[in-house]
Amino acid sequence: MRKYVIAAMTLAACWASAGAATNLLNVSYDPTRELYQQINPLFEAAWKARTGQELDIKQSHGGSGAQARSVLDGNQADVVTLALANDIDQLADRGLVAANWQKRLPLNSTPYYSTIVFLVRHGNPKGIHDWSDVVKPGVGVITPNPKTGGAPRWTYLAAWGYASKTYGQAKARDFVRRLYKNVLVLDSGARGSATTFIQRGQGDVLLTWENEALLAVKQAPPGAYEIVYPSVSILAEPSVAWVDRNVAAHGTAAPAQAYLRFLCTPAAQEVIARNFYRPRNAAVLRKYGRQFHDIKLFTIDKNFGGWRRVQAAHFVDGGVYDQIVAENNR
Incomplete structure (x- = not known):
């Protein structure tokens, strides 16, 4: 146990060394590259204004199941933004994410939906x-x-x-x-x-x-x-969670949690809608509703x-x- 604590402290020190920006890694599924390229600078600026801390958010993309397996295999994700709740459940089953992960964020940890x-x-x-x-x-x-x-x-x-x-x-x-x-x-x-x-x-x-x-x-x-x-x-509901084990090791729990909560803000919901994902915010959905076709969803x-x-x-x-x-x- 003592070796694990020392290793975690060492990794956290490397992750956020003095005078350097704090790195945050978002491991996501295939089509969200453009979405997070636009959201990340907004959150980085908001976080710096709030805390004075520089953030550098990195992205990793691939098939959702493959991305989940990469985290299980040691990919040092601070947050996962994946296509399926089941992919995050697999991380929870292995102790990387808390079992109640869906209840820790608004909207059952699904900041947008699609079909x-x-x-x-x-x-x-x-x-x-x-x-x-x-x-x-x-x-x-x-x-x-x-x-x-x-x-x-x-x-x-x-x-x-x-x-x-x-x-x-x-x-x-x-x-x-x-x-x-x-x-x-x-x-x-x-x-x-x-x-x-x-x-x-x-x-x-x-x-x-x-x-x-x-x-x-x-x-x-x-x-x-x-x-x-x-x-x-x-009704396709991509899900998000912070990776408890990794944020504890990196010392990034606060920005990781704030980053995912930011996805539900009107500013982020606007970006979500402009990238053709269906926003949860009712006002934003009304604003962009013309681009989404009515369809029966089970x-x-x-x-x-x-x-x-x-x-x-x-x-x-x-x-x-x-x-x-x-x-x-x-």
Whole structure:
């Protein structure tokens, strides 16, 4: 125990040496690069005005599941801003994050939300309008790997929920199997799949975050892509937490906690909305509401029994997703 305390004190001293800015590492999921590049300077300035302390916030991005595993393997994240509550639950199960992490911040530690939509090419040549269209033979689907990313797990569950509602629970598994039979490339995260679809020109439809689809339309030549909202999708709630074990070692608990609370302020909520994530602040949502399409959303808790149940049934090694992949590869 004494060795651990000495090591932690030494690491904290290196992390915030005298006269230097305090480093804060945000380990996040794929599409949030631009979001935090804009939020970080705002918080750094606010923190300096409040405390006089210089902060230097670093970012790390990748598939949400892969990012969670990197923290489990020793990535020195002060905060995690991941696509799934389940990814943070895994850190809590290993003692890196407090078990009650969701209750420590406003809005159940979900400062914004999103959903899953379809991005298609000009004119929508394959006539893709709903989930039933993406399982048709000859439709090339691009979506990331549910074993490594957050968006693909939301996508998988959105498809499962649609199939259960439309055809009945007994037929949902085969519907999802047919969807993944059409997947041409399984990238590790949402941004990689966007690159495959947009820059490499593969596939007829990209199943992705709403914010990624809106960003793609904004950045592309006019009319190059169209967003298709299916009849129903899922309420996707990315979650945030500070990593208790690491902030204790680094001496960064105060700025890490303040940083995550800052995400719920009107200033940060404006940045969130401008980056096409749906803000929690009602006034900001009204201001930017025109860019978000009304869509029926079901939830992970009500429709699937929560993330722990979903993880154990679908995404563990040998779970339903692995079984589907094995069947498609026969």
